[in-house]
Amino acid sequence: MLDSFPARSASSAIAQFRDASASPHYHQGEVGLLNSVDCVIFGFYGTELHVLLHRFLYDPFKGYWALLGGFVHPEENIDDAARNTVERLTGLDNVYMEQVYTFGAVYRVPTERVITTCYYALIEVEPTLPKLSHEYGATWHPISQIPQLDLVYDHLQMFQKALEQLRRKVRYQPIGFELLPDKFTMLELRNLYESILGRPLDKRNFSKKILNMNLLQKLKEKQKGTSRRGAYYFRFDEKRYQELAAKGFLFEI
């Protein structure tokens, strides 16, 4: 999870240092570069993990697919720039995000020197749909198909690094639940992990492992429509996880 940043109130105490009259500093004479953020926004539906992409509008990559991004402004923390990008495009705040990597090759963007920090975000797809389709025309693409798309710049690399990092992290932190609705079935959870990890998981072993951790509440309610019998819903017990984690419990898939 991203660290929260110190309050802006720091600014008054710090103003003296940024005053033009202050004594010369080691950064005098250095030149500023453009900085941006790009977000690999992951969402899960059906049986596969998806990423949100939009069509790029500018030459020489007009019509290619691109991650959602934005520039970093002088009075904006880079983490906030990433959060703002996600909120602007999905309408969601309080989203789980992680920084992935910073791409800083001189010619990665042909038209300008831009240093870009990549983040990933994990969101629940359902609530984003209205805003996405009406305002931005961004669309969800299954992760298995992204290598076949034409992506701008080094966005394919960004996607790959983000997926790699998610794959690693999802195994020892309970972040998969960020991609699911509050209530989900064991099958949905397993499909999610299978898609992220890119390999099949044994039905019985998976549910044993998960349930043994005592992190899921089994609800009375059953899913309807998908099968005769109906699958029980579960809910991730965040509070319980915090308690166990404090006692040294380690999540592991």
Place this chain on the structure above:
Amino acid sequence: MLDSFPARSASSAIAQFRDASASPHYHQGEVGLLNSVDCVIFGFYGTELHVLLHRFLYDPFKGYWALLGGFVHPEENIDDAARNTVERLTGLDNVYMEQVYTFGAVYRVPTERVITTCYYALIEVEPTLPKLSHEYGATWHPISQIPQLDLVYDHLQMFQKALEQLRRKVRYQPIGFELLPDKFTMLELRNLYESILGRPLDKRNFSKKILNMNLLQKLKEKQKGTSRRGAYYFRFDEKRYQELAAKGFLFEI
């Protein structure tokens, strides 16, 4: 189900974005920020991992300890900026480096907005010693003592993130050898891992595990001076590792 929600046509997506921004280059009007790199240079000697720090020369942190860093110039890749920093200060090139994290809070450096990308480097201490002491006054500090030092800005956080990442990576990639001379004893190797991981490792289990991987060549030569009996030297067989890795072998400690 969500599988069937309609993909927006490209044209409608583009129309939306054109309304928002009419200029031919989307980065026009954006303002550049200072970018720098800081390097957590790890070196191993004695029984503990060390980090290279120097005394900071500028107010308001004059006299504090700092990582070694430098600004990113317009015609310089950020990875090169990091490599150049290491070379400038240690005289070493061809050093193993990894990017760690980018720190981009607005007020992290009081005197100026600077976005800093942190890297770590793994080097062999021995050959750096002459250059270090005579030209730069940088000194090695055992990692256990770094939290007690006064470090500038967020350099303590940088160190912590770098160590965390090294700890993770050293377990599934044979990068520990970058910190040792070409020839080393099993004890030295174990001390290294113990220091990085921050916990004792069983002597027998450790050597069994390492030797079973068939990545070490046992040399005829023995270490002299440290004990009556003398410990055999080993050498990491890089070529062998590449072969095995290509066949799907996974290094793991």
Place this chain on the structure above:
DNA sequence: ACAAAAGTGTTGGTACTACACCCATGT
């Protein structure tokens, strides 16, 4: 001969994998 570090095997427990059948329910 002794001190000081190097080197070496076995055992018990735990956790993972593989695998197939009965259950509940809507039509």
Place this chain on the structure above:
DNA sequence: ACATGGGTGTAGTACCAACACTTTTGT
């Protein structure tokens, strides 16, 4: 009554952790 997906247990194996004594050799 039957078709459909949901739910459940066991046995074999592989790996890991714990643990202590013998060997070598310089003084």
